[in-house]
Amino acid sequence: MKNLKLIVAVLLIAVFPFGCMVGPKYVKPEQPKPESFLYGDHTTDTTASVRMIKWSTLFNDPVLIGLIEKGIQNNFDLQIAISRLEQAKANLGVAKADLYPAFQYSGQVNTAETFMQPNSAFANMSWELDFWGKYRHQSKAFQAELLASDEARKVVLSDVISNIAISYFELRDFDNQLEITIHTLETRQKAYDIINERFKSGYVAELDKVQIEQQVAIAEANIPAIKRQITALENSISILIGKVPGPIERGKTNSELLIMTTFPTSVPSALLENRPDVKAAEFLYQSANERIGVAQAMRYPSFNIAALAGFTSVMVGDLFDSGSYLQNAGAGVTGPIFNFGKNKRRVDVNRQIAIERKLTFQRAYLTAISEVENSLQNVAMYKEEWAARNRQVIAAQTNYDLSNARYYNGYVSYLEVLDAQRSLFEAQLSLSQLTQKQLSSMIQLYKALGGGWF
Template identity: 30%
Template sequence: MQFKIKTITILCSAAAALLSTGCAVGPDYERPKLAVPDAYRGAAMLPGWKQAQPSESALKGDWWKLYGDEELDKLITNVEINNQNVAQYVQRYRAALADLSSAEASLFPVVTANGSVGRSKSSGAISNRSSLQGSVSWTPDIWGRLARQKQANRASAEASLADLANATLSAQATLARSYLRLRVLDKSVSLYDETIRVYENNLRTITNKYQAGTAVKTDVTQAAQSLASARSTREGQKLDRARLEHAIAVLIGQAPETFSIPARDGALPKVPAVPAAIPSALLERRPDVASAERTMASANESIGIAIAGYFPDLTLTASGGYSKNSLHNLISADNLIWSLGASAAGTILDFGKTGAAVDKARANYERTVAAYRQTVLEALQDVEDCLAASASLAEQIVHTQAAFEAASETSRVLHNQYDEGMIDYTDVSSRDASRIAAQQNLLSLYSSSLENSVTLIESLGGGWQGLEAK
């Protein structure tokens, strides 16, 4: 028994010595440095835009509440629950967590147990055999291959979590843009309803004048044309609204035929003032940037995993149990059996296969570095585009509002002149068309401004607060 204890002690001491001198081969990860501007250039064009400080947290939580629309709030809360694209990313994240758990388990010994009972006959003799045994097998992570695999899987899981956040934000932003566009269409349809009522009254009045001999036939046809054109445009807008309604239904995981949003002729949501932000915040708060960075970290760990292929693996095994010709008194010192062992296996010659694997891992890492830098550049572009659009749309709305007011006044004057018999109805019809065009253009610009504000919020990372700091 002393010999057994001494042998076990020697093997355990040898294993501890091997682990204490072990090292993780391959490069340690460091995030590449990027030249990020201190401020957005487009911010200078927006009155009231405040430049944030690095310690400030910009958009928080439920960013869609900036629009003050309860219906929108209810719809967006269903995205995380019922959107099927988001559901796919949830399962991808769960799979990534399972891979991480598997990699963590690889660092520990594998314990197995088995028992058997048998009876056999040979050369006229009948014999029994019973056994109960257990074994332990462990591959110490001397070269850090398993530890790097765990870190690679952890980074991949974090990238998957960021992908989930990005998919959720994208679905929420798409729903918000669709909903706001739908509400603008409600307003536009309502204005066309009012216009059509005016045109119907004009047509009746002009028809009566024609029958009384105080108007010409072309006045009647011009009025009828204006009325038919307005009705056609209104039907087209109703179709656009129906399509938006169907798109929103799919975004919240419902069949279009079972979903509807009641039309509403009320005040449109105001374009919100987006909270302050700084360019460097995108590196932490945009989920697509975070995903690219974590993918890059995972690829870096793969280099060390590939380099570990140059070195041998050591496996320690131990087994023990009891064996006897019968079950009676099976578990006793006389029936004890055991074994201890160690083995090493490594590649001596593979004609460059391992070297090729290392080169491939390095190339893949450089690819992810380029992808990360490109993602950051595109993120900065997205914000600058939205800031420039915000400033431009605000100016366009001011000028278009002035054009609409001027067209409305011109239309009023021409209607009075026509009633007094001073001009033909062709002039009135032309000015009415200009007024309606200016009014619809104003609504279109306001819709674009609302949608651009959503895109700006999305470009800044929405309400996502980033991955947990390690």
């Protein structure tokens, strides 16, 4: 009965203080809240979320969608992020376990009766009471880190999808540039054959022959350079989708690809609900804030209870007799007296870490707004630039056709033809690059707005 009362008293001590917690409570930092994006569409519904637009609906190319799906399954960076997420889950489980009692068993058998340690078989329980909230703060810290790890996984996922898409657009751009260059080479080679025959017949000067010969060589030299870029991009995409570097399947050309051109641009403060990098930064700040409480709790005494029940006997044969039964329960307290300010400095360190994480979060928020503004501007400007370049290509083609006809009718020198052809070639390449940049800018805007990658 006496032991029972002691156990009841210890349990009451264990339950009573669980309302005590030291350490700061988390308060979300105040952020600047612009009413709208400077370059956004102010007529769109700001309550709509780009998160509701699934990434697979952005593209009308099954080949590109297939490449992205392979990347989601096989990308090494994404698998590493998932592994880190599992580590965070395990750490949270360890932290939660510290809130509860630990149970152990032990046993010992000796053949010599005179041995100093008797035969025994015991079960025991030990429990450090979370009087000051040390383990609760620690559990909350790991919970926040788990959420941050999940958001970090989403960041990697969005990077993988957007990088595959943009690399694919660049690959199709170089495919188009190669096609333009080969066509230009064929045109220049035909012109060279004609002018060379006319030179042999004495109808044109050697200068015309040398000039066109130079342009043929320039076009020939561009082809290997473009092929090197194609190989490098194919290998880069192969790594992104987790396969051995090699050729990449092609689908639609950039000019055939269609991407959604308008996204809901909600108010900047709503980025906190969409951008995984911003959310991850906030969760890490929450974790650091909880660890201040852990450090502060370590400055106070810790309370422990223990209980033991089992059998002990000098003779092995008498080990489980009723007279060998033993039980005990107790409570203890330990705490620091003087350690030259170590515990106080630990609190200071964790407080400064929290300040650093808070500043990182605030910077991430402003960076997110900046990236959206840049992406909105890029989408608008690339659209205008593409329209102008397209008019340039049409005009350059007409100029080349007219110059070519004037040359063969003897009105101008071949130098004018070469200049018109060079302008056409450069305009076609610029238009091809702009088509790629226009597509890429839409993906970058979708990513900046925290689109539905998940």
